Amino acid sequence: MQAMGSLRQFWRKLALPPPHWDNLPLALSTAASTAINGSITAQTAFKVQPYDAIPNTGNAWMNLIHFWRGNHFQQMHQVMLRNFQRFGPIYREKLGTHDSVNIIMPQDAAQLFQSEGILPSRMSIEPWKAHRRLRSHKCGVFLLNGEDWRSDRLILNKEVLNPIGVRKFFPFLQEVAADFATLLHRRIKKNTRGTLTVDLYADLFRFTLESSNYILYGQRLGLLEENPNAEVVQFIRAVETMLKTTLPLLYMPHGLLQWTKSKLWQEHIDAWDVIFSHADKSIQNIYQDFCLGQERKYSGIMAELLLQAELSLDSIKANVTELMAGGVDTTAMPLLFTLFELARNPHVQTALREEILAAESQSQVQHDEIKILNHVPLLKGAIKETLRLYPVGITVTRYPQKDVILHNYHVPAGTLVQVALYPMGRSPEIFKTPDRYDPERWLKKDDNNFKALAFGFGSRQCIGRRIAEVEIMLFLIHILKNFKIDTVSKADINTVFGFILMPEKPPLLTFRPIH
Numbered sequence: 001m002q003a004m005g006s007l008r009q010f011w012r013k014l015a016l017p018p019p020h021w022d023n024l025p026l027a028l029s030t031a032a033s034t035a036i037n038g039s040i041t042a043q044t045a046f047k048v049q050p051y052d053a054i055p056n057t058g059n060a061w062m063n064l065i066h067f068w069r070g071n072h073f074q075q076m077h078q079v080m081l082r083n084f085q086r087f088g089p090i091y092r093e094k095l096g097t098h099d100s101v102n103i104i105m106p107q108d109a110a111q112l113f114q115s116e117g118i119l120p121s122r123m124s125i126e127p128w129k130a131h132r133r134l135r136s137h138k139c140g141v142f143l144l145n146g147e148d149w150r151s152d153r154l155i156l157n158k159e160v161l162n163p164i165g166v167r168k169f170f171p172f173l174q175e176v177a178a179d180f181a182t183l184l185h186r187r188i189k190k191n192t193r194g195t196l197t198v199d200l201y202a203d204l205f206r207f208t209l210e211s212s213n214y215i216l217y218g219q220r221l222g223l224l225e226e227n228p229n230a231e232v233v234q235f236i237r238a239v240e241t242m243l244k245t246t247l248p249l250l251y252m253p254h255g256l257l258q259w260t261k262s263k264l265w266q267e268h269i270d271a272w273d274v275i276f277s278h279a280d281k282s283i284q285n286i287y288q289d290f291c292l293g294q295e296r297k298y299s300g301i302m303a304e305l306l307l308q309a310e311l312s313l314d315s316i317k318a319n320v321t322e323l324m325a326g327g328v329d330t331t332a333m334p335l336l337f338t339l340f341e342l343a344r345n346p347h348v349q350t351a352l353r354e355e356i357l358a359a360e361s362q363s364q365v366q367h368d369e370i371k372i373l374n375h376v377p378l379l380k381g382a383i384k385e386t387l388r389l390y391p392v393g394i395t396v397t398r399y400p401q402k403d404v405i406l407h408n409y410h411v412p413a414g415t416l417v418q419v420a421l422y423p424m425g426r427s428p429e430i431f432k433t434p435d436r437y438d439p440e441r442w443l444k445k446d447d448n449n450f451k452a453l454a455f456g457f458g459s460r461q462c463i464g465r466r467i468a469e470v471e472i473m474l475f476l477i478h479i480l481k482n483f484k485i486d487t488v489s490k491a492d493i494n495t496v497f498g499f500i501l502m503p504e505k506p507p508l509l510t511f512r513p514i515h
């Protein structure tokens with residue numbers, strides 16, 4: 001009953017109308033329920049409820065029409081928040097072809113991930129797969145499942161996620177981050193006021209694209225030097241369009257995709273074609289150098305994969321293209337949100353700057369720059385804090401491989417389950433004062449298990465996680481050492497969901513050099 005009371009408080013604090021408490025399951029304890037060897041053992045005093053008893057959002061097709069008409073796809077994160085408020089901490093969402101169980105509590109996420117097995121499987125992105133089929137491209141790890149996924153993933157992990165791989169591309173990310181600070185200094189010098197007030201949205205895309213391109217192909221694009229050439233602008237637009245068009249296409253029947261000649265579908269295919277042709281050009285350049293037997297030094301992830309020859313050329317292409325498409329917007333958005341939060345929370349900004357300066361004075365760091373990453377816990381907390389409030393993907397999905405009990409409901413193996421990260425991050429039931437940007441919360445002894453899930457979980461978690469974390473940390477280190485950041489407005493940013501979470505209107509930020 002105590003849990004019920006605090007959940008009630010949660011909704012009250014959200015200033016939303018009271019939920020239908022009748023819909024709450026009888027028992028709120030999931031920790032006491034476990035799925036063992038495929039058979040369910042409920043250790044609660046309450047009777048486990050059947051799957052069909054999970055509260056649901058009603059007719060799938062009516063819901064889809066409602067979504068299309070109201071353009072609710074862009075507000076999916078807010079819709080989910082309201083649905084948890086209406087139905088309680090677990091509900092079934094039916095939308096077109098899509099039928100999922102949505103959960104919010106970290107304990108339920110823990111139950112789910114414990115039942116994912118050794119070949120975890122995520123919600124399929126059918127429009128992306130349809131493009132690969134149409135163009136006879138192979139799929140990379142994002143789209144693969146089963147043993148095919150596992151064998152590619154184990155090979156890629158070594159160069160992309162594991163510490164030895166990270167150490168190799170660290171200097172490349174360091175170089176691009178330093179160049180970004182130089183770019184801002186250059187712009188400030190041109191300005192008589194000695195400061196720069198700017199919407200950094202486009203520049204952050206250039207930064208993340210420059211970084212990704214460098215670590216994948218070992219080549220600089222020069223995006224931080226001069227105005228980007230038309231081809232690069234086209235690539236960035238294509239990634240944006242690909243992400244934006246994914247969401248509405250996701251809920252259409254699979255068969256419809258291929259033969260509908262809808263504008264949306266055509267835009268989607270064209271965007272992927274541009275992404276693939278960009279990757280293809282870069283791959284061909286590097287492949288030529290490689291075949292010419294250029295002097296052997298580390299020149300990026302792609303070259304390492306070619307050298308190791310553990311994956312076929314087609315698989316390398318498919319995976320490297322996915323890494324390229326997956327690494328630009330996903331990292332640019334948290335950078336923008338972090339800068340904004342630091343600008344409107346000057347005390348956090350100062351604390352981070354002091355931590356960085358102290359870390360740099362450590363003798364280990366002076367001999368080995370990568371070690372700085374071990375001496376900046378608050379900075380790591382800041383990244384977690386940004387992703388709590390603004391998770392790039394608003395859910396993490398799984399098809400459990402065996403039956404599982406979630407919030408005292410029986411959920412059969414193979415059901416699509418979504419952990420709702422955005423509502424979780426904003427819930428006062430789960431985070432104290434959730435509206436506060438407080439990186440220190442991650443350093444306290446509180447139970448933070450299954451609360452930092454922005455990169456997913458386990459063996460299927462984001463393979464670009466280390467790239468993103470290191471890229472963001474180095475960027476912030478260079479910016480904080482060089483500039484004080486301020487913002488024109490401290491008001492909350494409205495967000496929209498276009499397959500990733502983005503600001504509706506990018507904030508204006510002011511940079512003042514620290515002399």
Ligand code: HEM
Nearest residue numbers: 141142323326327330392454455456457460461462464468
């Ligand atoms: C802050 C930045 C990022 C966030 C928050 C993020 C988040 C995620 C999440 C939630 C998943 C699903 C994980 C799961 O199901 O457990 C994922 C998968 C993936 N991400 Fe990221 N990502 C980020 C950056 C990147 C970057 C920089 C790259 C590429 C360089 C990348 C490439 C991928 C790929 C290829 C997968 C599929 C992995 C697999 O299924 O084996 N991501 N990401």
